[in-house]
Amino acid sequence: MPTxxxxxxxxxxxxxxxxxxGFTLFYLGLIVLIPxxxxxxxxxxxxxxxxxxxxxSPQALAAYRLSFGxxxxxxxxxxxxxxxVAWVLVRYSFFGKKFVDALVDLPFALPxxxxxxxxxxxxxxxxxxxxxxxxxxIKVSYTQLGIFVALTFxxxxxxxxxxxxxxxxxxxxxxxxxxxxxxxxxxxxxRVIFPTLTPALLxxxxxxxxxxxxxxxxVVFISSNIxxxxxxxxxxxxxxxxxFQYAKATALAVVMLxxxxxxxxxxxxLQWWSNRYNTNNLA
Amino acid sequence: xxxxxxxxxPHRMAEPAFVRRLLIGIxxxxxxxxxxxxxxxxxxxxxxxxxxxxxxxxxxPLTLSAVKLTLITAGISVPLNCIFxxxxxxxxxxxxxxxxxxxxxxxxxxxxISPVISxxxxxxxxxxxxxxxxxxxxxNIKIIFAVPGIVLATIFVTFPFVARELIPLMQAQGRNEEExxxxxxASGWQTFWRVTIPNIKWGLVYGVILCNARAMGEFxxxxxxxxxxxxxxxxxxLHVQILYESNNSTGAFAVASLLTFLALVTLVLKTWVEHKNxxxxxxxxxxxxxxxxxx
Numbered sequence: 404m405p406t407x408x409x410x411x412x413x414x415x416x417x418x419x420x421x422x423x424x425g426f427t428l429f430y431l432g433l434i435v436l437i438p439x440x441x442x443x444x445x446x447x448x449x450x451x452x453x454x455x456x457x458x459x460s461p462q463a464l465a466a467y468r469l470s471f472g473x474x475x476x477x478x479x480x481x482x483x484x485x486x487x488v489a490w491v492l493v494r495y496s497f498f499g500k501k502f503v504d505a506l507v508d509l510p511f512a513l514p515x516x517x518x519x520x521x522x523x524x525x526x527x528x529x530x531x532x533x534x535x536x537x538x539x540x541i542k543v544s545y546t547q548l549g550i551f552v553a554l555t556f557x558x559x560x561x562x563x564x565x566x567x568x569x570x571x572x573x574x575x576x577x578x579x580x581x582x583x584x585x586x587x588x589x590x591x592x593x594r595v596i597f598p599t600l601t602p603a604l605l606x607x608x609x610x611x612x613x614x615x616x617x618x619x620x621x622v623v624f625i626s627s628n629i630x631x632x633x634x635x636x637x638x639x640x641x642x643x644x645x646x647f648q649y650a651k652a653t654a655l656a657v658v659m660l661x662x663x664x665x666x667x668x669x670x671x672x673l674q675w676w677s678n679r680y681n682t683n684n685l686a
Numbered sequence: 687x688x689x690x691x692x693x694x695x696p697h698r699m700a701e702p703a704f705v706r707r708l709l710i711g712i713x714x715x716x717x718x719x720x721x722x723x724x725x726x727x728x729x730x731x732x733x734x735x736x737x738x739x740x741x742x743x744x745x746x747p748l749t750l751s752a753v754k755l756t757l758i759t760a761g762i763s764v765p766l767n768c769i770f771x772x773x774x775x776x777x778x779x780x781x782x783x784x785x786x787x788x789x790x791x792x793x794x795x796x797x798x799i800s801p802v803i804s805x806x807x808x809x810x811x812x813x814x815x816x817x818x819x820x821x822x823x824x825x826n827i828k829i830i831f832a833v834p835g836i837v838l839a840t841i842f843v844t845f846p847f848v849a850r851e852l853i854p855l856m857q858a859q860g861r862n863e864e865e866x867x868x869x870x871x872a873s874g875w876q877t878f879w880r881v882t883i884p885n886i887k888w889g890l891v892y893g894v895i896l897c898n899a900r901a902m903g904e905f906x907x908x909x910x911x912x913x914x915x916x917x918x919x920x921x922x923x924l925h926v927q928i929l930y931e932s933n934n935s936t937g938a939f940a941v942a943s944l945l946t947f948l949a950l951v952t953l954v955l956k957t958w959v960e961h962k963n964x965x966x967x968x969x970x971x972x973x974x975x976x977x978x979x980x981x
Contacts (some may be wrong), residue, residue: 495710
């Protein structure tokens with residue numbers, strides 16, 4: 404193995420390669436990889452009929468539809484408003500900007516259970532926001548709309564935080580060039596700035612979507628958890644676990660894991676694309 | 687540097703004033719609706735029945751035991767993930783080896799997994815019907831529905847936090863300083879403690895702050911492996927749930943205000959550390975994949 408030899412020679416100056424890589428792999432295997440394979444091994448004990456019965460049951464299908472739908476619309480709303488928030492934070496100055504910037508991360512810092520009870524109380528028919536919506540016949544807490552609100556809350560920082568650095572690094576000379584060639588402000592945004600932001604925007608969207616698909620804590624309080632109506636997939640898995648239906652819960656978990664892995668792959672590809680984009684800009 | 691020089695150039699403000707005001711207005715309204723109002727309402731709900739009830743709830747033995755368990759859980763999981771983070775960052779940033787990007791993706795894995803599944807995997811291994819279930823039962827060891835399960839699930843969900851702050855930081859710093867120290871005769875440990883640690887100090891603090899916030903606030907994963915036994919396997923977030931579901935909403939918000947306070951302290955510390963070291967960007971809070979620059 405010639406590559407390994409040259410590698411070892413080059414690395415010889417610094418110690419600890421075997422120790423640190425060994426510990427990293429050991430800890431990773433023990434905490435993450437072995438436990439995760441348990442899900443697949445447990446599922447392999449099911450027959451295909453048993454597996455498909457659980458995974459394609461009407462209740463599961465309704466849960467996928469709701470999970471994907473609510474997560475998609477929540478990520479979409481965040482893409483629009485997150486872009487505006489990032490734009491305003493990078494390009495304009497206004498009173499309290501630093502405070503607003505720090506506050507963007509609140510949904511990450513605030514435990515999901517706290518977010519859950521807070522949103523459920525705010526949007527309940529007698530809550531601060533909920534009572535304003537009652538005259539219009541809009542119910543939020545304990546409905547699908549409530550799930551959407553909770554998922555929007557937890558996904559809020561993703562788009563802001565992925566778009567913000569790209570916008571900060573944007574070379575203003577490109578705008579100058581476009582302006583000197585007679586482009587309007589609107590044209591500059593859509594034709595020059597927006598295309599540079601696209602990879603970051605899509606990465607943020609995918610991250611927010613992935614996070615929303617798996618979310619449990621903030622949704623469990625604001626959803627009434629009624630099968631077929633307001634039950635997202637993590638809630639369905641939880642209710643199977645509460646009934647000690649481990650095989651069913653595990654089969655559903657496999658479906659979610661496969662979706663998560665695909666999203667992770669998509670995010671990695673987007674990140675690679677976005678890095679290439681940025682290096683092209685620098686060159 | 688062109689960006690800073692040109693920051694006041696006229697084209698940066700080229701939008702008409704009403705467009706600027708409109709966008710700022712939309713952004714602030716969105717932030718107020720989704721962040722400020724919920725934040726204020728936590729404290730308003732917590733103090734609904736006055737300070738007497740508030741402090742009575744916080745002094746309740748069941749609340750105190752939840753606080754204690756949360757501190758124990760974070761006290762074990764944060765240092766372990768910290769050691770892992772330093773080791774992983776050392777291996778990845780200071781050496782070249784094949785499969786580095788796969789390793790980076792695997793380290794990130796816990797971020798993309800639903801908290802419910804993060805708890806479920808440990809039930810499948812250590813639960814009564816799990817791989818080691820019968821053996822554990824024979825030896826009278828309880829992991830699931832007990833404290834060890836809570837600690838394990840917390841380690842899992844906070845697994846990547848320190849590592850993913852340190853890896854890009856140490857990659858950016860390169861190997862020259864450590865190599866120079868070694869050539870000048872420093873031992874491996876001396877190099878690590880005198881050269882590497884001072885360089886990564888703020889990244890480490892940063893990772894620990896974010897890791898700790900998640901460790902203390904984790905709900906879904908812990909909820910699966912805890913037996914919800916009040917006074918024994920109840921962390922602060924689980925205690926909030928029990929109070930809320932037993933129609934003691936004000937009590938639930940009183941306990942929730944502790945976690946909200948923790949979140950605010952986390953944000954303040956995070957902003958302060960970012961101010962100290964502008965290279966830090968909170969990649970653990972927004973898990974954008976760390977792509978290896980060398981391999």
